[in-house]
Amino acid sequence: MDTAILAESLGKTYTRRKRADGFWAGLRAYFSFESETVAAVSDLSFRIERGESVGLIGENGAGKSTTVKMLTGILVPTHGRVETLGVVPARERRKLAQSMGVVFGQKPQILWDIPARESFRLLKVMYAVPDDVFRFTYHEAVERLELGDFLDTPVRLLSLGQRMRCDLAASLLHAPAVAFLDEPTIGLDVLVKERVREHLIEMRRRFGTTIVLTTHDLKDITATCERLLVLDRGRLLYDGSREGFEQRFAVGRTLVVALEHEADAPTRRALEAELSSEEVTFVWDTPHRLRVECARSASAPRVTASVLEHLRVADLSVQGAELDAIVTRLYRSGKAAAE
Amino acid sequence: MSAVGFYWALYRTALKSVAEYRVDFAVGVVTAISMQLAALTFYWIVFTRAPALGGWSSGEVLFLFGLTAMILGFAEATLNGIWWLPWYILDGQLDRLLTYPVNSLGFVLLSRPELHSLGNFCAGAVSLGVGWSLLSPPTYALALVPLWVVSGAIIYTGILVVVGAVTFRVVGPWVSHLFAVHQLLNTSRYPISIYPRWLYLLVMYVLPFGAAVFVPADFLRGHGSLWRALVIPPLAAFGTALVAKLAWDNALRAYQSTGS
Numbered sequence: 001m002d003t004a005i006l007a008e009s010l011g012k013t014y015t016r017r018k019r020a021d022g023f024w025a026g027l028r029a030y031f032s033f034e035s036e037t038v039a040a041v042s043d044l045s046f047r048i049e050r051g052e053s054v055g056l057i058g059e060n061g062a063g064k065s066t067t068v069k070m071l072t073g074i075l076v077p078t079h080g081r082v083e084t085l086g087v088v089p090a091r092e093r094r095k096l097a098q099s100m101g102v103v104f105g106q107k108p109q110i111l112w113d114i115p116a117r118e119s120f121r122l123l124k125v126m127y128a129v130p131d132d133v134f135r136f137t138y139h140e141a142v143e144r145l146e147l148g149d150f151l152d153t154p155v156r157l158l159s160l161g162q163r164m165r166c167d168l169a170a171s172l173l174h175a176p177a178v179a180f181l182d183e184p185t186i187g188l189d190v191l192v193k194e195r196v197r198e199h200l201i202e203m204r205r206r207f208g209t210t211i212v213l214t215t216h217d218l219k220d221i222t223a224t225c226e227r228l229l230v231l232d233r234g235r236l237l238y239d240g241s242r243e244g245f246e247q248r249f250a251v252g253r254t255l256v257v258a259l260e261h262e263a264d265a266p267t268r269r270a271l272e273a274e275l276s277s278e279e280v281t282f283v284w285d286t287p288h289r290l291r292v293e294c295a296r297s298a299s300a301p302r303v304t305a306s307v308l309e310h311l312r313v314a315d316l317s318v319q320g321a322e323l324d325a326i327v328t329r330l331y332r333s334g335k336a337a338a339e
Numbered sequence: 340m341s342a343v344g345f346y347w348a349l350y351r352t353a354l355k356s357v358a359e360y361r362v363d364f365a366v367g368v369v370t371a372i373s374m375q376l377a378a379l380t381f382y383w384i385v386f387t388r389a390p391a392l393g394g395w396s397s398g399e400v401l402f403l404f405g406l407t408a409m410i411l412g413f414a415e416a417t418l419n420g421i422w423w424l425p426w427y428i429l430d431g432q433l434d435r436l437l438t439y440p441v442n443s444l445g446f447v448l449l450s451r452p453e454l455h456s457l458g459n460f461c462a463g464a465v466s467l468g469v470g471w472s473l474l475s476p477p478t479y480a481l482a483l484v485p486l487w488v489v490s491g492a493i494i495y496t497g498i499l500v501v502v503g504a505v506t507f508r509v510v511g512p513w514v515s516h517l518f519a520v521h522q523l524l525n526t527s528r529y530p531i532s533i534y535p536r537w538l539y540l541l542v543m544y545v546l547p548f549g550a551a552v553f554v555p556a557d558f559l560r561g562h563g564s565l566w567r568a569l570v571i572p573p574l575a576a577f578g579t580a581l582v583a584k585l586a587w588d589n590a591l592r593a594y595q596s597t598g599s
Contacts, residue, residue, distance in 0.1 A: 074437045154359065
């Protein structure tokens with residue numbers, strides 16, 4: 001496979017003037033030329049092959065956007081080397097742009113007063129999209145993302161969700177070899193998010209698009225990415241498959257059981273005795289609610305079977321194995337370690 | 340489809356955006372014409388007191404006034420986007436633009452035409468016409484007017500771009516630095532001979548608006564040579580455009596973008 005994106009000890013530091021609190025101190029800072037450097041991203045190395053779909057996640061301020069901006073050529077890195085589709089992005093920005101699609105979920109359109117249909121037409125000219133490709137991508141976007149109802153409304157009058165859909169469609173019209181999507185599902189409702197994910201999957205299936213997805217909605221990643229890059233305070237915390245991430249960082253699962261009848265003491269003891277060989281902890285929240293915290297080594301099916309056998313169960317759910325829960329725990333532990 | 344085709348399509352689309360705001364357009368045209376009329380009234384007062392201003396007669400000054408207004412009008416109707424640069428940077432639109440396979444400067448410039456500039460352009464054309472009828476320069480010189488207007492517009496915009504490149508470092512919704520340059524252009528509405536030497540050098544050589552206004556006007560009033568009027572304006576335009584491009588590219592390298 002060809003390499004789509006290559007980063008070697010990539011780093012970006014911002015320079016900003018030193019600021020101090022307070023009115024006089026602030027005024028003094030206005031006339032001083034003292035500056036400080038802040039490292040947004042440091043020592044980032046990874047390689048993404050063509051056709052891969054990679055989720056880039058991290059807390060607010062972890063350096064995700066800065067990374068994306070360096071990969072797309074908007075920012076010039078202060079350290080290290082980056083290559084996207086074989087070119088140095090900031091140096092050959094326009095050449096790269098021809099085969100790159102970008103969505104910034106947070107940033108408005110320049111041509112704000114014209115309908116999406118006209119923007120699309122302009123983009124077709126800008127990228128010189130061949131007719132047959134355009135026919136497919138345009139149709140696919142309009143159908144899948146249900147743009148039909150507002151294609152002729154000026155962009156400034158659209159809702160956030162409608163605008164986001166138009167943005168996503170616009171960024172993929174030229175069937176780019178690589179797409180950078182920075183929070184493409186921000187402000188969308190659950191159903192539309194689903195549509196967006198389907199659109200990404202379809203474009204990838206059809207054109208083998210390499211996708212780099214930044215998001216705070218981890219369901220986006222579960223649906224579309226096989227690989228994860230996790231950033232933490234500007235450094236790479238994890239790089240590998242999504243399953244690998246789950247295995248490595250998932251500490252366990254919790255079985256949440258709602259009981260029909262209160263369990264008496266002998267029943268509880270019998271259940272606990274039966275599962276004594278497993279690494280589990282019983283937490284009797286209320287008379288009608290039990291949580292069984294299973295360590296990674298514990299067998300969830302066995303625990304579940306025993307629970308069902310001994311207790312009258314009204315409802316049952318397993319929590320904690322999802323990406324969401326793992327990442328939340330990871331962020332929290334990262335913060336604790338930093339303090 | 341060539342790059343020219345794209346920029347043309349972009350410009351047409353941008354014009355359509357402007358047409359969305361019809362009231363804005365009407366108010367803008369009226370304002371532009373009133374402001375030019377106010378300036379003309381000032382001339383009129385001057386010329387009722389004195390037959391000439393710095394050695395220029397009233398008809399000759401109309402050449403200066405007309406060319407300056409036409410240049411301003413043409414620049415605003417085509418390359419006006421530079422005035423939006425601070426906003427493009429602030430709300431992150433520039434980031435998006437940098438991911439397009441076209442020249443970012445060209446895109447910025449063409450993205451925001453101002454239709455009310457028609458007011459400036461027409462006021463300028465009428466003034467030039469009146470001056471023309473008073474002094475009747477050679478008719479073939481009419482064919483050179485577009486060259487002067489386009490050269491002047493490129494110089495005007497080029498200087499705005501150089502100054503605007505500062506915006507990349509001093510981020511904020513301010514256009515006062517651009518406005519200062521805009522005011523400097525207006526110096527070319529008055530005879531260059533009334534200015535102190537440093538200002539003369541500034542507007543002729545450093546910020547060469549003068550090259551596209553004074554040199555042609557000198558020729559029209561029968562002082563300068565045709566050769567100078569033919570060569571100097573486009574040459575100054577080319578030079579300014581080159582410096583503007585360098586300044587822009589240099590500023591982009593220092594660009595820090597905004598958060599998120």
